[in-house]
Amino acid sequence: xxxxxxxxxxxxxxxxxxxxxxxxxxxxxxxxxxxxxxxxxxxxxxxxxxxxxxxxxxxxxxxxxxxxxxxxxxxxxxxxxxxxxxxxxxxxxxxxxxxxxxxxxxxxxxxxxxxxxxxxxxxxxxxxxxxxxxxxxxxxxxxxxxxxxxxxxxxxxxxxxxxxxxxxx
Numbered sequence: 001x002x003x004x005x006x007x008x009x010x011x012x013x014x015x016x017x018x019x020x021x022x023x024x025x026x027x028x029x030x031x032x033x034x035x036x037x038x039x040x041x042x043x044x045x046x047x048x049x050x051x052x053x054x055x056x057x058x059x060x061x062x063x064x065x066x067x068x069x070x071x072x073x074x075x076x077x078x079x080x081x082x083x084x085x086x087x088x089x090x091x092x093x094x095x096x097x098x099x100x101x102x103x104x105x106x107x108x109x110x111x112x113x114x115x116x117x118x119x120x121x122x123x124x125x126x127x128x129x130x131x132x133x134x135x136x137x138x139x140x141x142x143x144x145x146x147x148x149x150x151x152x153x154x155x156x157x158x159x160x161x162x163x164x165x166x167x168x169x
Contacts, residue, residue, distance in 0.1 A: 071100055074107040 072078065106114065111123055118124040137143045148156075 071103070074100070074104040 111119065112127060118127045133142070135142065
């Protein structure tokens with residue numbers, strides 16, 4: 001298509017027919033062809049819609065877990081409040097929930113106390129804290145005590161002198 005301008009209106013000429021059309025007319029024709037190619041929307045089938053709804057509900061019920069036993073989360077910080085001063089019932093009458101106390105203690109344990117081996121790769125660092133070899137101070141291969149040289153002796157004396165002079169003031 002060859003495009004030219006006449007009186008401020010863009011004109012399209014098609015090479016095959018040689019007729020001129022404005023851009024508006026040209027795009028209207030394209031839109032009409034597209035709309036004709038589209039199919040009309042299919043009306044809703046209520047039987048199919050109901051079957052989809054039933055299937056969705058069945059899936060939800062299959063994976064839904066109903067909790068009937070409610071407990072306090074042992075991993076959250078708990079703030080204990082004192083009882084009312086004029087309350088007739090004593091705190092000794094209150095029953096302790098042994099299961100909750102066990103869960104609470106288990107939640108507060110260190111990972112090394114909870115599990116025998118590290119559960120993640122990050123836990124493997126520092127998991128085993130016991131030394132592999134017992135330290136023997138007489139073995140010079142493993143024991144390297146600090147040694148004093150002339151430079152370290154001089155600096156040690158200088159630091160002592162400095163501390164003494166600061167303490168005298």
